[in-house]
Amino acid sequence: MPATTASATSSRPPALGVAEARRAILERLSPVTGWERVTVRNALGRVLAEDVIAPYNVPAHDNSAMDGYAVRHADLAPGAETTLAVVGTAFAGRPFSGLVGAGQAVRIMTGASIPQGADTIVVQEVTRSDGERVTIPPGQRAGQNLRRAGEDLALGGVALPAGKRCGPADLGLIASLGIAEVAVHRPLRVAFFSTGDEIASIGKPLAPGEIYDSNRYTLFGALTRLGCEVLDMGVVRDDPAALETALRDASAAADVVLTSGGVSVGEADFIRELMNRLGEVAFWKIDIKPGRPMAFGRVGDAWLFGLPGNPVAVLVTFYQFVQDALLTLSGVRPLPEPAIFEAVCAEPIRKQPGRREFLRGRLSAGEGEPRVALAGAQGSGVLRSMAEANCFIVLPESRGDVAAGERVPVQMFDGLV
Ligand code: AMP
Ligand code: MG
DSSP states (O other): OOTTOOOTTOSSOOEEOHHHHHHHHHTTOOOOOOEEEEETGGGTTOBBSSOEEOSSOBSSSOEESSSEEEEOGGGSOSSSOEEEEEEEEEBTTBOOOSBOOTTEEEEEOTTOBOOBTOOEEEEGGGOEEOSSEEEEOSOOOTTTTEEOTTSSBOTTSEEEOTTOBOOHHHHHHHHHTTOOEEEEEOOOEEEEEEEOTTEEOTTSOOOTTOEEOOHHHHHHHHHHHTTOEEEEEEEEOSOHHHHHHHHHHHHHHOSEEEEESOOSTTSOHHHHHHHHHHEEEEEEEESEESOOEEEEEEETTEEEEEEOSSHHHHHHHIIIIIHHHHHHHTTOOSOOOOOEEEEEESSOBOOOTTSEEEEEEEEEOOSSSOEEEEOSOOOTTOHHHHHHOSEEEEEOTTOOOBOTTOEEEEEEOTTOO
């Protein structure tokens, strides 16, 4: 464990910066072993376990990028029109089989193979033709409007690297190579449960003092989007024996265990004692708002993330720490660059220097420059503003108050929430 490991008895764990905590997590993780072959469609969202190699050139043959005429550039007069005899037509999928001789041209469609002898395509729009002859204006460039064999991908080249998470364009690229199946990492298995005596599951009326569990649904959504196999283990009481059973079961069944609630400083010390007995878990106070307490470590053979209980803090810590950890374990490399850029803040924001704050924002195109406004109330239990937001406004540790019109960094949700 990193030097930040807190013993079961220490009451004041050291505070960690966001970057430091991310590093401490990511440097310990390596991808799960185990892979399978899947068909192209089933590769969507999956992570390639080996390079996809081009089995031939793409495109396979030199072909025309335009509708027009295939000609021999040497036949064209440099400063005057040239008239050539049209000796046939080349269609995509139905090539012209003859040879283009001196003084000859072949009508050609986009995607058709370049007939032997021709080296240049003249676009139809600039020519005149009576069907038997075609007149070409001067100023044509040798080799123009050709797509060369292997221009997209050369035979034997890496079409897609291992570690790439397949999106729609990747499926198309794999199919364009005539490849029907690819090797992908097995999906990550993630078990999660909520903790708290006040947490009730949907489907029954609330008893006094109870609230409905939202974290399991947020986590279900975020994990499913990431392509994880999810194992929802329900709500667990703040009871040592119940928690021990849940942690043992979860860590036996999954690669990663996520819990929410019960990790605050001073709260439920038995969770710390328990996690440290079952594994090796550090309790971190992170310089972040919302989401200050978080636990990370191993329980049995699984990685454990003990997230805070507050519904917004769950999403903030998930997005800042857990998502890249899960991608790393799933075999993704390199990790995608975080989509952070600057926008003009539409309103003042109060902030004390010290912690990195993640505020829920709404980004819009603005006039000339993107603008961002706060998306409603910012309490760490207020999920509605999270649902209405499309980005985080990220205020760095050292930053104080923000005035309206100042630039602030924003981090797009990128489909997470
Ligand atoms: P805790 O970290 O357990 O002290 O929880 C912090 C706050 O988040 C408390 O107000 C809890 O009631 C609330 N909370 C904890 N878990 C959940 C959950 N699964 N769904 C909704 N709210 C929760
Ligand atoms: Mg609790």
